[in-house]
Amino acid sequence: MIFNRANATQKVRPARVELEDGKAYSPEFEDIYATRSGAYGQACHVFLSEGDIPNRWADKESFTILENGFGLGTNFLATLKAWRNDPHRSKRLNYVSLECFPVTDQEIQSLSALEVSEEAKELAKQWPPCLPGYHTLSFDEGRVRLILVFGDSMELAKKLSLSYDALFLDGFSPDKNWRMWNSELLRDLSRYAKEGATVTTWCTKGDVRRALTDAGFALEKKKGFGKKRERLFGVMKAKRTKHILRPINEVIVVGAGLAGANLAYSLTLQGINVRVVDEAAVPGAAASALPWGILHPHFTRDDSPLSKLSREGFFMTRSRLRQLEVQTGECLFKELGCLQMAHKDTIYEDWLKAVADNKPFKIPENYGLLLNRQEASQIVGLELKRGGWYFPMAGMARAGAFCRALIAASAVPYRGNTTVRSIDKKGEKWQLIGEFGEVIDEADNVVVCAATASSDLLKEPHLGLDLLPGRITLLRDTDFGDLKCPVSGEGYIAHMEDGYCGVGATYELPRTGPWTEQKAHLTNLEKLDTLLVDHLPVVVTGAYCGVRAAGSGRVPVVGASVDESRWLSVWNASEHIPQDSKCWENKGLWVLAGLGSRGLSMSVLCAEMLTSMMTGAPLPADPALIKTLAPQRYLKRQWFNGKVR
Template sequence: MPLIPARLEFAADGTPWSEEFGDVYHSAAGGPAQARHVFLAGNRLPERWAGRERFVILETGFGFGLNFLATWQAWRRDPARCGRLHFVSLEKHPFTLSSLGVLHSRYPEFENEAAQLHACWPMLVPGAHRLELDAGRVVLTLFFSDIKLLRELRLAADAIYLDGFSPARNPDMWSHALLRAVSRLAGPGATAATWSVAAPVRAALESAGFAVEKAVGFGNKKEMLLARYVRKANPVSTSRRRNAVVIGAGLAGAAICERLCARGWQVRLMERHAIPAQEASGNHAGSFHPLVTPDDSVFARLTRCGFLYGLSRWRKLESVRWDRCGVLQLARDAKDEASQRASIAALALPAEYAQYVTREEASAHAGVPVKAAGLWFPEAGWIRPQSLVNAQLEACGTRLERIFGREIHSIEDPLVILATADDALSPVPHARLRRVRGQLTYIPAAAIEPPHAVVLRGGMVLPPVDGLCVVGASFDLDDADPAPRASSHAGNLERLERIIAVKTRPRSLEGRVAFRTVAPDRLPLVGKLAEGVYGALAYGSRGLLWSALAAEVLASELEGDPMPVEGTLLDALDPGRFAQRARRRIGQSDKV
């Protein structure tokens, strides 16, 4: 379903207003004061987060973020604040950045917090967006989605802000089913607060396992509701031993090390090579871009989350060599072009994320004539994988111990994370992983008319990176030959000629062979493999796209943090998905 941004409107008294729901965003008596009275004081904050390592707040409607800004400001001013504050919120109709600027300018008390939020405000595309503020100590996870997605969140909330338009105007936000879903996200000792005292809301909360009482309301509301979850809550799953061994110093392993060390973990990184990024992560350069499909498939949604989270992480790393020069995904044929058009039309994606372009427009973006129309991703581009790996390892500081140049045949440790790329075939027998040989061809930029952007069409060509255009790549299943082959170079030149005109084929070609592992569904395996053993495997040719998000998923699971994406996407990454499918097949055959 397309995301429709909120419209900037005001009631007669100047209070922000929603024409769609016929209701105000906050009390006319003042939004910040309402946030502090109803949601902070109603959940006994800030006193309840004092001295805690982590505190998790769940909010049912972000609006334009006043509750978040008030909470963040209270956290910043509290010397006894928790080590890390997680704020998770859903919003079906988020505001554009320009509208947020107008709204937040009305509340100068939040000037500093609002400026930080604006600096990392995400593109308005559906799905999960994790924003890290205050040097990562405040984590805002936004889900731009219908409230029904709340059922798929994975977290244990300490405090719940039940906010939204009035039950009469927006009943879905206050239904029994919705509040039962909220109760499943309540952690031990969870509290909730809301300005609404409607009888159906109180009944729904009590039915969901909350003890409810009335308290003095705010503004023209005489009363408000306070709630305390009294049923047995699911315990927070977290690793008490904040030490881990990571095997593999490529894109996957380096990202995991950085995410764990950022949370205060001590990590030992083990690698058979003397220096990091020597397998597929050692390629000269690679492209990063999402995919779009007319049905917004799970695969497309995961690539969107991976792409956007990767951008947010890489911007904060020093010494990464990359260029958001844009990526053109040219249509392979008329059917593919029709699918691309349908995708953009169905999803109504913002132009800053993806747009359909004609052949002429594509050629203008590329700077050279290209051979088809296609999709233009203006924020995508290329990156030097080795620079990314090194930047992530540097960010780990003294929390990382590097053990390089050593073959690892066996290891005993309470927590081991495998990030071993093409050596990952044995740990997950049900997955039917396969090894793929990929050969890249490096062409001197002077030998062709190079594009200014990355261009894809059954292959890829990158703009010049240190004088070389990367072209590729071959996809040779179950081929273990490590040496570059003339036939693979010839295949890459054919791929190049499907993208741009090549007047004269270069006579002498250089390149590189690397191996990657792919699963049957082309999705990575991220999560628990066995007791004490986790994996980040089978990234295929999309290591740049998957590595940042996969690392955050794994680190969140180990730390017990709110997960950065919804359950459907987590299930799609779960290494156990293949064993479950195998069991289902066996069960079906037994019934025959």
């Protein structure tokens, strides 16, 4: 084995798959995807370890598997099938898999083992485009989560956030793809093993055995599968620091907009009892009450945190909407596509250069296409000022109905018309206090998803939420009847078949006021001139008004609530910059707020992030990205700038 080649990071790109004697074959690595003795048989014998994995997940709350090398997905599909067929299965299964060269959905389905062909069809329906980052897929009403992480394993393995019960090592042969078996990589992957976790692989090379042994696994060789005489099996014997999370049995969510409704849904999928409190009569009021909103990702050349959040969140929201549609029979999402038009000609030129340079990465056509003005106009149905990014999987979502469907599907108690004035700690409980000082409800864990009211309820004046009032101008249902898909640029325009036609939206800041309804409409109608070459006269029929709450840097606030006075006392007393610590957290008090104008694209991802933080499940996003959402980030910035002490 040669482990001393250049360690340049490998970029995500589609796998090249050919057939050799009827077997899936990689011409790049000159190796087959699975043993000729049968992929499904190998998955059951080697990776499910002849029943060892099902025996270990029996009657557990959850079970987590980490895999290096997803390939055609046979190990996951065999695991999913075994889990479904096991009456003593764990309540939840988390399967995290690293892959740098993803296959296509067609290859997942056409090349799957016959024994898991039905499961392969389910997987293919959810299969994501070839984009770097995290892709979370859900099965069995959320009880099974597949987190696909597309990227270089050697880089990804240094920054995961999970602890696993089993490790599957299933790359191409070490002689063909040395990076998959590098000792540094194996050491990094081993760091996430729980005490007693197992490792399984068909590879018995000496360097692999030494690396795993050095990492703390006690190894043994067992009978192999097919023509392979032996396989490797090991148990983590090294002592592990145990991070004991208090079991969460019940949670109160304050707020039933996109943030709160999605969080309630995510928590109930984890078997947690949830109660929701909101000042509105029904879920999905205030800024989340939109009859339709645009669900689309966001392109930036530097792939900023905002861009990553909107891209990965877009897919999660889209998937959840589709799942709810199946559950409820209600139409919640229309896949119309969406055009992100360049604000200026110079921006479009910059995008052209980014595509030529594959910046920030090569964009697959089934995800996004950069179109010129003529191409974009043809797809949109109206003559546009310039071209932009067309996202074919984007569309329009019924925001308010989405919130109500989430609460209904969660079957959680909803207490409407209830105003929470404060949240106070009494003993081990957090109490919700009403307008007259009465205790509305109490629980060990409370999550504030109250948008503009979040800072006051949490007693965190430096949470960094900006309040952004705004209006959408509503037009006649006959206006822009030729518009085929929403356009977003310096403003946006959308037209739905049920009569909804909107142009927006204003940001009514005090420094640009005073704002009247007439001024708001004129501002929105002026946006049409930045989007379209020309258009027929339109008639204003009304407005939709709301107040957005946006986090600092226009990214949300997600995590444990911070006791600001305690945080300041630690930072002011320290000679060095303190490391992030739980000592200043308000134990059991959490926040999910500040989604701004991107509630549709970010709410599901943020809800899954917070649910994972609370329960200890694998995080569905890069920990570095999650760190940018930390509730104390604005307080920290103010401290460094000398504005708070």
